[in-house]
Each structure stands twice: as C-alpha cells, then as structure tokens.
Amino acid sequence: MSIINDKRSEEQLSIVVNGPFNYFTVELIKAQISSDIQELVLDLSTCDILDSEAAIFLYKWQSSGRKLELIQPPELLFKILHTLELEDSWNVTITNKND
C-alpha cells in the first residue's frame, strides 16, 4: 500500500504517504476521510514522486477551509503549485519531523 494510516482522532486524520502520491493515492486517502474529519496531517517525508492529482487534492482541501498539515513535503509539490499558478492562494502548515 502506498499509504499508512498513522493516527485518527475525531476530527483529525494522519496519514503517511510512501512512494508516489498520485490519483490512486488520492482515492485511497479520500476513502479514509469521513465527514467529521476537519484536519488532515500528511507525512510526505518518504514521498518522492507527486503529481498534479495530488497537488490539486491538497489545494482543494485547504481552500475548503479545513486544516492541512504537511510533514516534509517534497520540493516538487511547490514546483507543481508554481507551474499551475496556485501558490499565491496556498496556506498550509509545513512541519519537519523533528519539530
């Protein structure tokens, strides 16, 4: 599996994404999200390839007003957001594993 459920509380879902983050991964994550989840914490520290399906999913989530925290996202995510001209409306908490 390319995702591992790390932790779930009433409003928060934490997931580790291993390897590529793409359409298939997005569908797996969506299947984990119940209507009461308001905060998504994604550990991307071992994610090497990430495409526009992933970036758009994250963009939509954060622009819906729900919380998004990304742990060590790859530089590639910001390159995609820049290419798609979405970076100016991007407001996400970024953390390192050591934080």
Added chain:
Amino acid sequence: MDAHLQLNAQTQLIGPASAFAMQWAMNQGLSREESVLFATAVSELVTDIVLFAFPNNNSSTYDLKFRSTSTHIELIVSELGEPFDPDRYIYDPITAKNDHDFEGAGLKIMQSFCDDFVFINKGREGKEFRLVKELSLSTIDHLLLLTKTSPTSALDPEIEEYADIGEEVFDLQEVTVEDSEQIAKLIYRTYEYTYSKEEMYFPKKIEKTITRKNKFGVITRNKEGEAVGYFAIIKKEDSNIGEVGEAVVSPEYRRRGLMSEMLQKLIEIGKRSGLQGIFGKAVTHHPVSQKVNARYGFNTTALMLAETAMLKVKGLGENYPQHISLVIDYLPLQERKTRNVYLPEKYADILLQSYKQLSLSVDPNYRELEPGELAEKSAIDLVMNYSDATSLIVVDHYGRDFEHVLPQMVQSLEKRKKLATIYLDLPLENPATPSHFSILKDLGFIYSGLAPDFHHNSDFLRIQKTYIDLDFELIEIFSDFGKTIKKLVSNEYHQR
C-alpha cells in the same frame, strides 16, 4: 538500455509506472532532480490515459517504450483508447482558482517538466504521446579540468583534405574502449563546446557504443603517442549499414591528409566487419565533404532539405543564411543479389539511375497489389529529431488503414510549433508501394532520393516535405548525378 512495458489501464499501476520511469531516467544519466520531473510527467500521462482513454475498461492495455539516445531520453506511449485531443484542454489558473476546474493541469505539467511533449494522432491505429528530456552536458566542465589545454580553432575542411600526409609517421589504429577518454579530450580540445554530437564529450558513452559494436572507429596518433585524429562509422540500429558520422583532426595536424587516410582505413574495417554499406550525410553549404566521399567511391543518392537547423561547429557555416540541407552519399561494401523493387512510376527513372550509379542490380516491377492482399493495420515507425525539428516516418508495411493513418500522423506533426522537414521512407521491395504512392500525392511530399539498405537491410524511397523557405542557389552539390537529383527536387519544391 531501452525498455518496453505493457500495462493494464488500472490506476494502481500509475505509481509503479512513474517509479520505473524515475529509476530508468537516472540510469540513462539524467540527474535525480530532472528524473523526478520526468517521472512526474509520466505519472500525469499515464493518469490521463487510464482515466480518459479507457474510462470503463481497465482490462485494456497500453504500451510504454522507453528509448534513450546519447542526447535525449524519450518515453513513447501508444494506446488504442477513446479519441482524445490534448490540444483542446488548455489549463486556465483563473478558472482553476475560481471554479476549481483544473482541466488541462496534467498537460501543463507534462509540457513544463519535459523538454518536449508530442502528440501523434494515428487515427485508427490509436494515439501516441512522447515525453522527451534532454541529457545535460554539465560534466564537460570536468573534461575541461582534465585536459588543461586551451581550445584551438576549429576544423577547416577546405584546407584539410587536399594536402599530402607528408613525411611524418602517424599510427592509425582501430579504436578500442581504452581510447574513449582520449577521443573525448581530442573533441573538446578541438571544438570546445561547439561539436554537434554532444555525446562525444562523454568517455563513458563513447566506450558504451564501442563495446556494443555500434561503432567502428579509427584513431590516429603522432610519434609521441598523442591522439591527433579520430574518424568513426556508427552502425544503424535497424539495418546492417553504417554512417560515417564522427570526425576530428587536431588543428596543428591539418593539411596532412589524415582525414582521407582514416576514411580509407574505415572503409576497410567496414568491409571486413561485414557491413552491407556505409553512408555519409554530407553538408551542402560547402562541397568539401562530398568531394572527399566521391574520391572514395561514394555516390550521392538523395538530397535531404533543411535537415539541420544550424551547424554548431565554429567556422563552418556560421553565416549560412538558411537551414542546411544534406546529401546522402552511399558506398556499397558487399556484393548483393539482384533485388525485386517496386518503383512508383513517377520516380522510376531517377531511382533506376541511382541504382546504376551504385552498380546495384535490381529487377523493377510495377505490379499493383490488390487491397485484399494487405494486412489490416500498417506498421509505421516515427523517429523524431528534437534538436533539428525534423521527423522521419518509416513505413515497414502497408495496411488497409494506411490512407487514414499517414495523413493523421502528418497532421499531428504539422501542429507542432517547430517543424522543419518531414521525411518519409517507403519500402521499395514491397509490392504495395506503387499503389500507395498515389495517396501521398495530396500531402505535398516531394522527392528526396534513394535510401539503399536503410531499414531491415532493404531499399527505401525517401520523400520529403519541408516547411522551411530555401534558396536552392545556396545548396552546393558536387557530383553530376547529385546535381540531377537537386534539379528534380528543386523543380518539385518550386511547384508546390
């Protein structure tokens, strides 16, 4: 190393496809950062195919061919899914932000993360997508440090080839893998960064081609043992012939006839190695290479218009005001049996004259094939030269879909922003060629020439369609027969 995958149209295979692409790209010499971008583009493409070409059929398959040259890596994805035209999906960031409509985002990423993105609509034969990344030349700097020699002026063949070798003794030997670094240094010292074959700066790449027997070369050393000249034949991948493709003589050793000596030795090596023939693509902005080829028995068989956008070599054609056209000069090296050839009537005379020039025996045949004798599908290959914006379409065999597929492919290529010339090779030993030639009439192709033994050890008729304005007065042809070809090509070019 090239690779071929066939995948089911399933979303769970997107990740493995992109992971493979990343590892493969790194193995071909792309940096990790660039490999990540390539893999991301692959992820986008594969996603679009799975979701849009096969929306309801995940048991269908599509093909991924990973190809590598010394200067580019390329992924060719072919599929037979639902019709889909990427040109219609233009990403708009305003619509994306306001309406959360991200249509075209994947295509935008593919175009941004790759050096080229190609879409070829093959009609009933499906669609073909190509993602291309250039291999970087960053390691040339290391070579600079290694050589510690100032780059010198470039080759001037006008004064190189008509001199005697003189009294100095040179050692001419067949190239071995141990010579790779010396060859790369020689190229660098002579041309600095301007040699057109970028792979020649990389000893490892030279070594690889020699090891694979893709290259037969001659290296010349002076009495101190220093490499002062190099000349090589590159074996074609799809036929048993070689191209005289790489040549360099250190500036202080020019005007001594080294190039001629090396060519003579190369011809001997080619013959001994069993090559059916060798050819050279000689430039036409000056006639020197053609003269050298003619001296060694080569005959001009074709004129390829606007084949090269520019010559990078210093001193050679910097001020030439148009794309450079090339001639194909061919030299058969082995005896061959009389071949049955099926010649389109329009070019039968000139083709037979070409065979006569080469002393190749053929039995012309004009029988037309009935449609019922054709395969259902055509087999057509497309080779793209991204640097020079040219494409070569090679027809392996005709199918009943040919009259639809070929125009679609040409139209797809014509949509590209940069397009100099399309060359089209038709198999002369295929009885269906004369009848299918008429299909090409409306596509605007004109004569290029004979491409002997060019694919699968068979002869091909090369025709061409150029999109570049050319002044034929500036195209210099040396041989009389080459001038005959030029006259025909020029007439057809101006009657378009």
